[in-house]
Amino acid sequence: MINKLVEKIQKTNAPIVVGLDPMLSYVPQHIQKAAFEEFGETPAGAAEAIFRFNKAIVDATCDLIPAVKPQIAMYEQFGVEGVKAFQRTVDYCHEKDLVVIGDVKRGDIGSTSSAYATGHLGSVQIGSKRFSTFSEDFATVNPYLGSDGIKPFVDVCKEEKKGIFILVKTSNPSSGEFQDRLIDGKPLYEHVGEKVAEWGSDCMGDSYSYVGAVVGATYPEQGKLLRQVMPKSFILVPGYGAQGGKGKDLVHFFNKDGLGAIINSSRGIIAAYKQDQYIDRGITAENFADASRMAVEDMIADIASALH
Numbered sequence: 001m002i003n004k005l006v007e008k009i010q011k012t013n014a015p016i017v018v019g020l021d022p023m024l025s026y027v028p029q030h031i032q033k034a035a036f037e038e039f040g041e042t043p044a045g046a047a048e049a050i051f052r053f054n055k056a057i058v059d060a061t062c063d064l065i066p067a068v069k070p071q072i073a074m075y076e077q078f079g080v081e082g083v084k085a086f087q088r089t090v091d092y093c094h095e096k097d098l099v100v101i102g103d104v105k106r107g108d109i110g111s112t113s114s115a116y117a118t119g120h121l122g123s124v125q126i127g128s129k130r131f132s133t134f135s136e137d138f139a140t141v142n143p144y145l146g147s148d149g150i151k152p153f154v155d156v157c158k159e160e161k162k163g164i165f166i167l168v169k170t171s172n173p174s175s176g177e178f179q180d181r182l183i184d185g186k187p188l189y190e191h192v193g194e195k196v197a198e199w200g201s202d203c204m205g206d207s208y209s210y211v212g213a214v215v216g217a218t219y220p221e222q223g224k225l226l227r228q229v230m231p232k233s234f235i236l237v238p239g240y241g242a243q244g245g246k247g248k249d250l251v252h253f254f255n256k257d258g259l260g261a262i263i264n265s266s267r268g269i270i271a272a273y274k275q276d277q278y279i280d281r282g283i284t285a286e287n288f289a290d291a292s293r294m295a296v297e298d299m300i301a302d303i304a305s306a307l308h
């Protein structure tokens with residue numbers, strides 16, 4: 001799957017991910033109203049509304065982008081119905097030939113990580129049959145439990161040719177509380193980056209490993225260092241747009257081959273229709289998906305101009 005991700009980035013010339021984080025408050029009223037008329041003001045109604053919202057955004061952007069990243073918390077808040085909307089979203093994005101990064105941030109003791117890896121990336125045995133259930137292409141993984149929490153994900157990645165992105169230096173304001181703590185003279189995130197390089201060394205695609213890292217756009221200096229520490233790992237870079245990251249901050253996340261990083265924006269794309277800059281260009285809640293397309297085009301141009 002890492003090879004497919006690289007190919008799709010090269011084909012679209014767009015190292016970006018559209019983050020499908022559909023808070024109900026981002027879903028335009030006309031979509032909510034139609035879903036509620038059919039399913040009521042219920043979790044099923046909300047789930048239908050967020051799926052319709054996602055579908056419109058995917059339809060408007062899928063020819064421009066290599067990948068999407070649905071964030072499962074946004075769906076789980078609606079319980080079982082929300083999880084069904086997550087699954088429908090994953091399946092619809094696959095129909096559109098997009099690489100799907102499940103932002104599930106899992107990680108536990110080995111046996112439990114193994115079940116997470118099976119559910120999200122692998123297939124589950126039921127009697128004499130096997131089923132692929134969620135079937136994302138990549139999942140985000142939390143490394144706090146150490147190697148035995150990671151290994152089951154790596155094993156499934158090897159079998160299924162899937163991939164993971166391991167949290168190394170997160171984009172949020174408090175990320176330094178633990179991640180920047182010095183251990184043996186080096187920050188914790190650097191130790192984790194070294195482990196990511198080690199875990200990924202025996203699961204290589206053509207040019208990059210199946211084991212990638214998450215490093216926030218909001219920490220460009222750390223990104224520069226981690227790029228050197230993990231030369232063969234793809235870096236998923238959230239924090240662009242709504243969290244303040246800009247194209248110029250991203251230059252050192254990429255390798256000399258122009259690859260090695262994929263930048264996520266969620267609210268900046270899916271809620272673009274609420275921004276003045278797009279309202280000024282004729283956007284209303286009715287044509288919200290056109291604003292998402294414009295935001296994708298603007299993001300691609302911003303990153304390209306920073307890299308050249």
Ligand SMILES: O=C(O)c1cc(=O)[nH]c(=O)n1[C@@H]1O[C@H](COP(=O)(O)O)[C@@H](O)[C@H]1O
Nearest residue numbers: 071140170171214216238242243265266267
């Ligand atoms: O793993 C992630 O994707 C992630 C890691 C991180 O360090 N920071 C971060 O913002 N994210 C996710 O990336 C998305 C960012 O959303 P926006 O700030 O709206 O672009 C959310 O889904 C976050 O959960």
